[in-house]
Amino acid sequence: MSEAVRTDSAPAPVGSYPHARRVGNLLFLSGIGPRNPVDDSIAGNEYFADGRVRKYDIEAQARAVFANVRAVLEASGAAWEDLIDVTVYLTDMARDFKAYNRVWGEHFPDPAAAPCRTTLGITALPTPIAIELKCVAAIKE
Incomplete structure (x- = not known):
C-alpha cells in the first residue's frame, strides 16, 4: 500500500500527480x-515584455528548488538528512553545472553524508525553469 502526499508549502504540481x-x-x-508556492513566480528569472525568459539565475533557482524539496519532505514526515538519491535535470549543463555544484555544496557540505546524485543535461522542462530535482528519501521509523 502507498500513501500520496500533497502540500500547499510547495508549488502545485503542473499535472495530475502528487x-x-x-x-x-x-x-x-x-x-x-x-x-x-505562493505566486508561481520563478526565482532569478527576468522576462522580455512578451513573457519569454530573458535571463535566469541558476543559483537562485537551485536555492528555491532545495527549499521546495525540503517543504515536501517535511510535509511527508521526512527530513533533509533522509534524502538518499537525487536526480538533477539542468537545461544548460555547460553554463550551469559549476554554479549548481556550489549550491549543492552549501546544502550538503559533507560528501560522505550527501545523497547519491545523478545530473543530466536536458533540452527543456515544462515551465520556464532551468532546474528540476527528482528525489528519493528513506524515512526513519
Whole structure:
C-alpha cells in the first residue's frame, strides 16, 4: 500500500500527480522545480515584455528548488538528512553545472553524508525553469 502526499508549502504540481508517494519507509518525490508556492513566480528569472525568459539565475533557482524539496519532505514526515538519491535535470549543463555544484555544496557540505546524485543535461522542462530535482528519501521509523 502507498500513501500520496500533497502540500500547499510547495508549488502545485503542473499535472495530475502528487508531490510525493510513500511506500513503506521509502518516499518518492515527483519532479520539483523552483516555482514559488505562493505566486508561481520563478526565482532569478527576468522576462522580455512578451513573457519569454530573458535571463535566469541558476543559483537562485537551485536555492528555491532545495527549499521546495525540503517543504515536501517535511510535509511527508521526512527530513533533509533522509534524502538518499537525487536526480538533477539542468537545461544548460555547460553554463550551469559549476554554479549548481556550489549550491549543492552549501546544502550538503559533507560528501560522505550527501545523497547519491545523478545530473543530466536536458533540452527543456515544462515551465520556464532551468532546474528540476527528482528525489528519493528513506524515512526513519
